[in-house]
Amino acid sequence: MQITPMEVYKLLPKTNCKKCGEQTCMSFAFKLINREKNLEDCTPIFEEKKYSSQLQDLQKLLEPLKSATETGLIVEEDLCSGCANCVVVCPVHASDDPKGMGSGFGATIDDPILRIEDGVVKVINMKKCRRYGKNRILCVACRENCPSSAIRFLEG
């Protein structure tokens, strides 16, 4: 299931109590997905009994966040067959390693974002990804070109 701010917001108390330090529950939902806030910052949902079923649903919904990388990338290795489409399409790889990954070959640099190891794609260095950090852009080149949907992002 896609983890969108709206889905998270629906399960939050929606009281805009500001106890988490945010102005609204909606902005808390955004920060929750970006992992700038933790669910524990929302004290009412833990303390008040009427939210207990909502809390369970929310924890279930946010479960993939734990396995996702800093940029929200989730790799399901079982689905991957190592075609290296993601490695070659990545614009960062193309600029950093034009003769290697940019031309279709395997990585010749030590810290690529993704690399094919033992026939499946592995995340090596997420810090280089265009989705990382404050000035990120929501690039989805690797997901768009994965034929078996082994790569996905938290937002869908």
Next chain:
Amino acid sequence: MVVCSGCSCLCPDIVVGDRIYHACRKGSAIFRYADENRLKPTVDGKEVDVDTALEKAGEMIANSKKFAIYGLDTIPLEAQEQAIELAEKKNGFIDDNSSFCLGDFVEMILKNELPSTTLDDVKDYAYVIFYWGTDPYHSLSRHLSLYTYYPRGKKRQRGYEEDRFLVIADIRESDTSKLAKKNARYIKVEDDISLVNSFIQVLDGKIPEYMDVSRVITEMKKSDFNVIFGGLGLKYGLDGRYDVFKVMVSRLNEVTNVYFLPAGFHSNMRGFNELMFEKTGHINKYSFEYGESRDEFEFKSLIRGSNVDTVLVIGSDPLNSLPFDVALGLRKVNLIVVDPKRSLTSTIADVTIPSAVTSVEQGGTMVRSDGARIRIEPLKDVEWTDERVLKRLKELV
């Protein structure tokens, strides 16, 4: 860096260390599991040493009246040469998987009936990349990313989004067809002949059956380098009517440049086809006794018709891959299996001779799907490679 011999892509950039880098799932398994499930030398199911097995096999071949060699597609050219010489020495039959695989297309390319190119040129210059009746994501995992659609080449610096146009023609939506998004077309084919005719209809100025074809031809005209990759779907869709396809390609070449490459077969199938073509003028299903190539000399016809008494299977697992009646027929012949691994065929063989895994224990030359000859350096050397086994058998016969 080692060359992977998993499929006809022959990826040249594999790094083998504590892990296998850059190889696809299929390729990495060759290196990772090279030592597992190894074949032992046996005669009639009893384990013996290699020399005894070789002598027994030599004796069986020497005494045979109608001898056939089958397989050959995963072993290097040097070993294939030995196999061809052995078949010639015994006046026997020789066949490989190409007789029901893409051999017909390789033959047309070798006879210059279809214009062909190399995968390196495809990477550097190709604009329209047309996969017809093939699902390269599964059959040749790195084909798209290493040679065709995704890499940035000399004249195609801007990558797939602007500098390539992908066309997938397939009978059903495959994993590869999911990639046909922007600057791409997926054509759902009901009948391959109608699609071929659609191309001719558009060139004649008529309304085609498949409307997407006119867009494809418009895109093809934008560039002077376009490629069609034909797979087994195209082969069986055309069902022998290759003349219309050849007419289509030559008509397309009147308005733009279109090349053809076969896509999707064993690592060295084209190598065998080229060797046979140089030696005999035919590419497969050849009988040295009659000196010609006929459909009845195809391996499965030979077995069905009980036209052979001794079969040497090397680098293949026919019991697993061929139809049931052929598999049953294999029971009735004297069967010699040369293979590095235990396979279904090796379990019913009279004599099994272990050999080496290509690109791990044995090297040599292999021919990529576009005809480029790739030199393979092995990671280590072993005593009995395919070439040495076949050479020894040739001496014994």
